[in-house]
Amino acid sequence: MTPAGSILIDLSHRSGIATGVQIASTRPDGVAQVLLGKTPEQVLDTIPLLFTLCGNAQAYAALLACRAALGIAADPEFDSASDMLVQVETLREHAWRILLDWPVFVGLTPDKKALAALLKFDALFKRHLFRHGEAFKLNSRLDIDAALAMQQIDELEALINTSIFNGRLADFRQLTSEEQLHNWLKQNDALPANLLNYLYSRNWAAVGQNDVACLPELETDTLNGQMQQEDLTTFSRAPHWQGRCFEVTLLNRQLSQPLIAGLYSRYGNGLIVRMLGRLVELAWIPYKLRQLLTRIKDKPVLPAISAANNGIGLAQVQAARGLLIHRLELRQERVHDYRIIAPTEWNFHPEGVIAQGLKQLQAESSNDLQRQAELLINAVDPCVQYALHLTDSRNEIENHA
Amino acid sequence: MCLALPAQIVALDPATNMATASVGNVKVEVSLALVDDVALGDYVLVHVGYALNKIDEDEALKTLALFAEAGVMNGYPCHAPFG
Numbered sequence: 001m002t003p004a005g006s007i008l009i010d011l012s013h014r015s016g017i018a019t020g021v022q023i024a025s026t027r028p029d030g031v032a033q034v035l036l037g038k039t040p041e042q043v044l045d046t047i048p049l050l051f052t053l054c055g056n057a058q059a060y061a062a063l064l065a066c067r068a069a070l071g072i073a074a075d076p077e078f079d080s081a082s083d084m085l086v087q088v089e090t091l092r093e094h095a096w097r098i099l100l101d102w103p104v105f106v107g108l109t110p111d112k113k114a115l116a117a118l119l120k121f122d123a124l125f126k127r128h129l130f131r132h133g134e135a136f137k138l139n140s141r142l143d144i145d146a147a148l149a150m151q152q153i154d155e156l157e158a159l160i161n162t163s164i165f166n167g168r169l170a171d172f173r174q175l176t177s178e179e180q181l182h183n184w185l186k187q188n189d190a191l192p193a194n195l196l197n198y199l200y201s202r203n204w205a206a207v208g209q210n211d212v213a214c215l216p217e218l219e220t221d222t223l224n225g226q227m228q229q230e231d232l233t234t235f236s237r238a239p240h241w242q243g244r245c246f247e248v249t250l251l252n253r254q255l256s257q258p259l260i261a262g263l264y265s266r267y268g269n270g271l272i273v274r275m276l277g278r279l280v281e282l283a284w285i286p287y288k289l290r291q292l293l294t295r296i297k298d299k300p301v302l303p304a305i306s307a308a309n310n311g312i313g314l315a316q317v318q319a320a321r322g323l324l325i326h327r328l329e330l331r332q333e334r335v336h337d338y339r340i341i342a343p344t345e346w347n348f349h350p351e352g353v354i355a356q357g358l359k360q361l362q363a364e365s366s367n368d369l370q371r372q373a374e375l376l377i378n379a380v381d382p383c384v385q386y387a388l389h390l391t392d393s394r395n396e397i398e399n400h401a
Numbered sequence: 402m403c404l405a406l407p408a409q410i411v412a413l414d415p416a417t418n419m420a421t422a423s424v425g426n427v428k429v430e431v432s433l434a435l436v437d438d439v440a441l442g443d444y445v446l447v448h449v450g451y452a453l454n455k456i457d458e459d460e461a462l463k464t465l466a467l468f469a470e471a472g473v474m475n476g477y478p479c480h481a482p483f484g
Contacts (some may be wrong), residue, residue, distance in 0.1 A: 028473040031404065049464045050445045052405035052453060112434035119435055119453065383403040385449055 005173035007314070007348050007386040009358070011373055014394045016363035021355045022159045023348055027384055029237055035338040038373055042065035043328070044137050048072055053163060053383060056082075056089040056122070057319035058340070059136035061326040066138065069330045080296045081129045081142055084149075086317065088125050088287050091156065092118050093320035093381075094250075094282040099163055102195045102275075103380050105371070111191070114163035125153050142296075157286035164282070164340070173283050176258040178266070181276075192279050199272050199375075201366075205263075206270035208376040214255065215246035215323065215346070226315045227327060227339075236339045239346050248322035248346040250333035251277050268351070271372075274379035319343060321381050353375030354380050366390060368377040406468065407444045407461035408452075422447055 005027035012020040022066035031050055035043050044062055050107050051058040057061055060082045068073070094366040095118050126133040161169040166188050175181050185200075199205055218241070226242075227235060240246070251269060254260045254277040263273045311330040315321060322343030329337040348354050357376050363369035408429065418433045422445060431449060433439050436452045442475035444461035445452035456464075 028404070028471065031468075031471045031473060046467065049460065049467060050405060051403060053403040053448055055405070079437050112432075116435045116437075272438045 006384055007344075007382050007393070009373075009377070009386060009388045010391065011358055011361075011369070011388065012166075012391045012393045013363075013366065013369055014392065016166045016365045016369045018359050018361040018369065019393055021358045023350045023352075023355050025348070027344075029233075032338040032340050038335050039333060040070060040330070040335075041138055041207055043338070048136070052092060054089065054319045054321070054324065054342075056085045056136070057121050057317050057324050058326075060086055061315045061317040061319075061324050061340075063136045063138070064315035064317065064357075065313035065326040065328050067313065068315065069328055070138075072138070077296050078140070078142055080292045081144065081167075082135060084129060084289055085122070085125055085135055086319065087289055088121055088156070090250075090320040091160070091241070091282055091285040092122070094278050095160065095164065096400060097278060097325050097378065097381060098168065098192055098282070103191060105375060105378075106194045106198050108191065108194060111163055114159065117159055118156075121152060121156055125149065128152060133253040144293075144296065146293060147182075150290070153286050153289045153293070156289070160282065160286070166193075169283055172279070173287075177262055180260075181259065181263075192275075193348070196272065196275060199275065203377070204372060205272035206267040208274075208360060208370050208379075209268035209270040210353065210356035210360050211327055212245055212247050212269075212356050214252040215241060220314050220316060223325070224327070227314070228282065232327075232337070232339050236341050237345065238349050239341050240349075245349050245352045246346060247278075247380075248343045249353075250281050252322065253318060253370070254281055269357070271379060275396075278379070321383055322347065342383060347380050348382055366392060403448065404468070404473065404478055405446050405464060406439070406449045406473075407456055407464050409461070410441055410443045410445060410452075413441060422452070442469065 005025065008024045008026065010022040011018060035046060038046065043066060044059070047059050047062045048055055049347060063082070095115060099115045100112065103110045123133065128145045128149040129135070129142065131141040134140050157169070161167055165172055167190050168184070168190060175184055185197055226296055247269070251274060254262060259278050260273060260277050260280060263276060267273050312323065312327070313330075314327040316325055319323075323346070324343060325341040327339045328335055346352060354377060358373055361369055361372050363372050370388070370390055377386060377388065405410050408431070410420050411423045411428070411434045412421035413419065420430050420431050420433055420439065422429050424447070430450070431445070431447050431452045432450055433452055436445060436454055439445060439452060439455060444456050444458055445455055446456060
């Protein structure tokens with residue numbers, strides 16, 4: 001274990017039938033404390049040092065929160081360019097799951113070369129969108145080379161088309177029903193098709209289905225109002241909305257897609273819906289990047305939300321793993337309070353969507369239970385390492401007898 | 402939250418493209434498959450067993466100092482000069 005900590009998941013079962021779940025965390029939760037006493041400029045210098053995988057989403061949320069607290073007006077063009085960087089990061093994170101994790105579930109070799117190529121795009125997009133490649137600062141300025149940015153989008157799309165969709169990305173984007181999906185799966189041996197076929201063949205499409213709903217979109221003022229009523233330390237560790245746990249994953253963003261909506265009506269928030277949701281979001285990101293680039297000159301709709309209230313700034317950004325919230329309070333132009341609520345806090349809440357999903361598992365053996373649990377955790381995707389421990393309560397009773 | 406903990410490369414195995422990296426006094430095995438030209442003594446950002454990218458020593462030490470300030474390194478003594 002490293003200082004980054006991990007999530008500890010204890011799953012009790014009887015011969016593969018889940019009987020109880022406990023989730024604990026060793027993740028450090030005081031990181032935002034280093035921001036206390038800093039100016040907004042210093043905050044924005046510090047945030048990129050603290051976070052890695054979701055660095056763009058974290059830095060953008062911090063910038064939006066700082067701007068809101070300072071009463072600086074939104075800049076639609078700048079925000080579209082920033083959203084492009086968050087989208088590139090989201091694509092990379094989804095590709096990580098698909099290229100490195102999914103093959104392992106079906107006995108194939110991970111494609112590290114393609115992922116290594118994807119990692120290089122972040123710096124290229126920053127260079128083609130922002131002056132000196134520096135985004136997410138109060139004094140950052142756009143310096144867009146549209147031709148080169150478009151070329152990068154084309155190259156990114158070609159890379160995922162080859163490495164993930166076996167050249168059939170365009171066909172995949174046309175899918176709107178499960179029947180069409182089955183045909184697509186029959187006709188190709190792309191890497192994700194292997195995993196999806198595996199889930200269907202094991203009859204695991206609905207595995208993990210549970211009643212924890214996706215968090216509805218919240219007005220920033222409303223969210224801020226609730227947070228002001230809460231003990232913020234407790235809320236940051238175990239967030240809820242009106243006393244209930246909610247899911248904040250990529251599924252929140254994909255339920256409006258016809259293919260995902262159709263599957264959701266049949267399998268709820270089960271495994272196949274989650275896996276496909278990731279694939280669908282990834283497939284459309286190059287398209288979305290083109291839209292954002294084209295619209296930068298057309299005063300686009302704001303992609304993220306922030307609001308100001310007496311030196312308080314709150315921002316909501318859709319990061320790869322789900323909703324990311326930054327809230328800060330300035331007093332005399334320095335940070336008096338700073339809170340970061342990452343999607344993992346909602347999704348791996350002790351009573352949250354992963355806990356409830358694991359409780360629903362009914363496998364034929366403890367080996368299958370382990371595999372189902374790993375697939376479900378991977379699909380919801382914590383941002384830190386996790387340790388899954390299975391205990392057969394029947395054996396435990398026998399052992400204690 | 403995915404913290405960007407810098408780790409220093411303390412041993413390399415070119416045959417397997419693996420390395421041993423040190424975070425404070427904790428040693429972790431990392432794959433170098435996603436990053437080019439890593440040498441002994443380099444600092445890299447590590448996530449779930451992979452080195453993601455190289456960072457320069459100044460940035461690494463600054464980051465480690467921030468984590469020490471946040472108490473993240475408690476129990477993980479680090480040789481970096483924490484400001």
